[in-house]
């Protein structure tokens with residue numbers, strides 16, 4: 001294990017201004033927190049974060065990344081907390097450690113393929129800081145290097161498969177070829193031991209056949225280029241077992257046919273030299289048509305640049321050649337990490353280094369959406385883009401993927417329908433916010449629930465997802481059904497009381513069979529909705545007295561109409577109050593009755609009870625169907641406001657409108673709508689919709705308006721347009 005001073009020295013060697021004190025404190029903190037915890041290898045646990053930090057020094061990462069590597073398992077595996085780390089090491093490092101922890105929590109539940117796909121997207125999506133990804137990849141690399149210490153085969157297999165499915169392609173995706181190849185080979189050795197052994201065997205055969213050809217060819221290339229005035233560093237290598245295996249799979253090549261296993265890198269001074277070198281090789285060797293690729297003029301999405309070609313080498317063997325500059329080589333090996341490490345040396349990396357790694361990553365992802373070449377992303381074309389989704393967490397770290405644009409309320413419904421229904425507020429990343437707040441990647445959402453809470457219609461404006469919408473609609477329908485049942489119950493009770501008949505459930509049950517309803521709730525709901533009259537229920541309940549009752553009932557109803565005061569003492573009138581007002585009992589359109597006004601209800605099929613002012617002329621239309629009339633009264637006094645309307649004629653002068661609105665506001669009335677009907681030089685006619693408590697409140701408001709110097713006439717409207725009323 002690397003010692004404390006060795007690690008710090010390494011960082012200082014490439015970053016002279018590194019914060020040594022912070023690195024030392026992180027090292028000590030990690031060793032103390034992990035205490036005597038052990039790895040499967042028997043090593044002290046803290047050797048792992050130290051090794052991970054060591055891997056990152058190879059990439060020349062900054063102090064914050066190295067400290068994050070040292071601390072990366074403390075939140076998950078020790079009693080360390082985000083708050084403590086933030087206090088000691090600052091927000092930047094705490095956020096990064098938190099990011100790595102979130103990713104680690106996901107591993108636990110990433111057993112199936114769909115989850116793996118989600119996870120891979122999440123890794124990119126949550127990379128608000130690309131260094132988090134780098135730490136996570138280094139973490140995985142060290143875990144893979146020490147995988148053989150884990151005794152449970154199943155666990156080893158799972159980790160190796162996950163590495164092949166997620167981490168290796170991800171490393172490739174952000175351009176870190178060295179990481180990717182090592183991860184692949186370590187995983188390959190676990191997942192497919194026989195396959196790997198066969199390939200390794202064949203490779204050593206080939207190597208024996210060709211003797212020291214690998215170096216011989218490298219020397220020949222180098223000499224040839226030198227003769228042509230090109231200074232080049234040529235490096236030959238055998239391909240990795242896993243990449244050979246993948247090629248065999250993709251192209252159905254047998255082990256015997258396997259020959260194309262050598263690759264050469266030609267590193268030259270500048271871009272012009274790349275093309276010159278290519279020209280020299282193509283003039284001196286035959287090359288394989290269709291294998292030439294110019295990734296210099298058209299870099300890969302991950303920033304990779306090189307010229308690729310395959311030539312028939314000295315021993316009639318195909319060899320792949322990659323030609324690039326030193327900078328291109330650096331980026332090819334380290335990918336995004338190279339950009340990060342060299343961000344201060346912009347003159348060396350003018351094109352890419354000026355872009356922040358995150359933007360660069362995002363940009364790359366956006367380009368991916370438009371599809372790269374098939375070859376370029378052969379190995380991980382399955383990665384769909386996640387532009388249409390955001391990934392959020394429950395406080396326990398469960399990952400929920402929801403469509404972009406979705407709100408915290410959508411999230412609540414995504415977790416569970418009941419949680420959605422009872423949502424009264426949310427905390428997003430610890431902050432209390434409205435539940436219509438749109439969510440971002442990586443948000444952690446805590447749903448605050450209320451016991452009495454029920455969805456209401458306005459919620460439909462605050463959700464995006466079909467699931468939430470359907471659940472809210474369903475709840476509203478159920479709620480509405482309950483209201484209609486309760487309304488129906490009151491209508492039946494009132495009528496039975498007027499007829500001095502008891503309306504207990506036994507009596508009502510008799511009506512069920514006669515009227516063909518399967519349950520009392522169904523029957524009462526039908527009454528509430530106006531599909532069945534309370535009178536029919538009465539008749540069906542008392543068949544013997546039927547005829548006589550009907551006559552008496554009709555008479556009784558007639559006597560009630562227009563005389564609401566007669567019944568108010570007995571409580572036999574339907575109360576129009578909070579629960580019913582505007583929902584199952586609706587005021588007829590164009591009418592504005594207020595508490596204090598006499599009202600009457602008309603049972604209207606499909607709508608329930610529709611309320612009119614008791615002296616509305618429109619009621620004459622229902623004279624012939626008196627059984628539909630429902631005596632009504634206003635409910636108990638409450639703070640509820642009711643819709644009403646006033647008509648004003650005002651002086652047409654600057655400021656009139658503000659006087660009017662101020663007057664209304666002074667009376668604690670809400671303006672819900674204001675429209676100008678008619679305008680001339682001197683006056684304008686206005687219709688103002690206001691919410692008031694009752695008739696008296698309205699009368700006070702009207703007289704105040706009449707007293708205003710800018711108003712020549714003010715009038716309350718009860719009957720909509722028909723002023724004759």
Ligand code: MN
Nearest residue numbers: 048072073139
């Ligand atoms: Mn770890």
